[in-house]
Amino acid sequence: MGRCFFDLDNFKILNDTMGHDIGDQFLKLVAERLLHSVRGCDLVARLGGDEFVVVMENLAEDEQGAALKAKSAGQKIRTLLNEPFFLDDKSVRTSPSIGVALFADGGGCLDELLKQADVAMYQAKEAGKNGLRFFDPAMQAAVEERVALENDLRQGLRDNQFRLFCQPQVDAQGKLCGGEVLIRWQHPVRGLVMPNHFIPLAEQTDLIIPIGEWVLRRTCETLVEWERHPSLKQISLSVNISVNQIRADDFVERVLSIVNDCGTNPARLMLELTESLMAEDVEGIIFKMNALRENGVRFSVDDFGTGYSSLSYLKRFPLAELKIDQSFVKEIPENQNDAVITEIIIALARQLGLAVLAEGVETMDQFNFLLRNGCGYFQGYLFGKPCAIEFFSSNFANLMAADIRGVR
Template sequence: MKRQIKSLSEKISASEGQGTESDILHALKVCQRELERQNEVLRKARLDLEKSRDRKRESECLSKKILNNIEEGCITIDRDYRILTANRAYAERVGASVDEIIGRYCFEVSHHLKRPCFENGEDCAVRNVFATGTSHIAVHNHYDAASAPVYMECKAYALVTDDKGEVQTALEVVTDISEKRTREAEIHRLAFYDPLTCLPNRRLLLDRLEQSFIAGARNGQYSAMLFLDLDHFKALNDSMGHDVGDLLLIKVADRLRTILRKGDTVSRQEDTVSRQGGDEFVLLLKDLGPDMRVAITRTGYVAEKIRASFDQPFIIENNEQHITASIGICLFSGYDITVHELFKYVDTAIYQAKAAGRNNVRFFDPAMQATLEESSALEKALRQTISLRQFQLHYQPQTDSYGRIIGAEALLRWNHPSRGSISPSAFIPLAEETGFILPIGRWVLEEACAKLKTWSEIPAASGLRIAVNVSARQFRQPDFVAAVQQIIEATGANPARLKLELTESLVLTDIADTIAKMRALGDIGIGFSMDDFGTGYSSLSQLKRLPLEQLKIDQSFIRDLGVGPNDDAIVETIIAMGRTMGFNVIAEGVETEDQLSFLIRYGCDAYQGFLFSRPVSAAAFEHLLTLGCLDRK
């Protein structure tokens, strides 16, 4: 435009120079027409701009109306997590006006937090959009004033990006999905749970059975199915009415749940109690161990505890109702049995239990039933061992490479008057399962400390240390530290001469509790050895945190020394690692000169095994102490 006016001005100037009036008028008319044309262009452009602004205002107004009329809460958020805009639904959900929301942090308004929710480990949809540029969905839950769960689904999208493609503004759509979750939970409950007792139904039991098959095939552990049928339930139901019968079934379900959740034995939270219909219940016990006898003992103990619990009446509408139960059992591991066969076998077992007079427990396999009866008899005998003084401690010497006795491991022995010598492998698992390991463990500590005091007067035993195995159950007792301190004080034993042996699995179950107890006892001089080292899964980071003084190489590695390169390398590595970390290393199960030579070559500190001595009685051990040095067998 400016160039055109300048050109016309030059023409007028030129015309003036040439002096013709008509040329000047012509030039002015051309200029006027050009100006009028340009004004028209500007007018149309202004009108188009106004129309565009109007359309934009209308669009924004429409968008605002739409956003304010949809049920989902919508907000736009900048990279500082501040809210730029919000719709009415969002404002109503958070209980504030839109003006009060704008400019505040989204985590402050949405979650009532002082810091971003992702710093608490939550999945944040908006953060994911800023980080990746792609949409993301996250679900957050909290509880309302009535303690009811509230589930919010947050969908975030990229709204505005800069020249580099980085998201500068995100749109978040927030939907309350609590009702949806409630409906889904109700559908799941109806599909997989018994409506009367709220126990898993047959469909869910079959799913968990499949999981047990898979786990057993992988880890070799046994599982068990217990089929429980209430004795004479139909007669009670007919005489007392179905309402009372239903209440009784609910009470039975609660009692079965309680027995598995809490009891004398370890909690069995992973097990399943299900109702199959009528008065039939099925219990699925998992991870009973790889040893069949131990699995039978553990299963039988749970079954007997359930059966015995029915001795207590059920209180229904302020009246006592008495009923007994018959239980059929089948053990399985992996896919050694089909689901159809499993139900068939427990059905047969419960028929046998009822045929034996009801209120009984029966295994499908007669051999397993015999094992259970043997365990039951053994349990009764076990409860009398301490009072009848049937337990003894034997001591297996621990030596240096020259055969000099530097310590001993206290080993429990049970000499029954009619059964003879009973192997610890037969009664220790039973003692663990029944909880009798606690008084047994205390007796062992008391006896070992008493001997420590007695032997402290023998010159050859002045530096002797006795190692005592501590069970996981015993160690986890809240008063374990106090109990050990009390025994030390009562016996007068030197705590620096006592060493407690802990297994890797025990140590790693609750490492914080383990360290606290080890330090408390270490403060009075008691030492700790990690038993069966190499068979667990402890890491170096965990190992260095433990106040240990000794690692005991598991005898399975010593037994296979020289058989293959792997065991040689494992033992060599354990010794080297122990020495590097400042631990004393002892090998158990040393039986040959070749094993001893290998261990000496790689710097093992101490030895225990038949090469030097079998476990012997206290009197025989005192005699060995007077010898001072043991000849190798």
């Protein structure tokens, strides 16, 4: 037997824009097409919302044959639902994301089979929608790991398990002038967890907002603490901002609330945005950036040159800095293409009156090449690896007036 579990891509948009009455009519038309796409022995049911399930019996005696027939049935459903629907003289299109779970007669309980098909369906949706995926036990294990990690993340927030790290930034003389703050998760069992293992999950849930605010608040508190230290009071700190954070309607209010609560000098705070983020809701993001810029907060474009590199936004967004991505820095000066791109970015930034910082600087050859071409600021292992903010504060405090190349 086989079970197809699917939902309709973007149905919520149709329901919200055309009204619930039209949405109900649409679901009825979908059900009619489904009934015409299956055999008489198959069962079609609507589970709720825009979710449907098709139970197919007598597919084949062997698993491979059953899989081929289930796939064929699923593709037939997909083709039929891709055809336009006509509602109130309007043509409406949708597509299904389909998950398939196969099982022998009497094998598996209903809830478990639905869960498996549901897991496969979400894999189809994440792969780009309008597709079909089969359930795989490895997929289920990955989902269970994801659920466990999400629960741990929520517990980590409650128990204050996150730690702030910082990587030094230097000027053309190799003098400490700033730092980029980074987050680490001190998990009680997993140990020190790097951000690439939990930030993507946080961005897919509602957790990136409180995590991002924790980083921003801890950064602002650090800047206030440094005001009392003569060697650190001029240091600026950069904070990465996620797309979910800046999309929030109250993003500006949240940032200013944290800055004001901590008593931080906003001129020493740099918010880093990615190029891809700037391609979304341009007018809305410009409005928010201007509102913060008017209050002294500065902005940097992170990983410049790797994403949506539109020159038009450089003159429209209130930017203070461009950061050259380390993928360009890695092979200069040997790689001619990377060298030329780096030279162009530096020249462009200088012509626009923007500071330019190169990431991933690891060798003196890279440093000297960037210097010769007018790069003003640098970050990378040549100057220091990311370290706990407490270590940064105590070990770099007396190096403000010293060349810190080689400090680890």
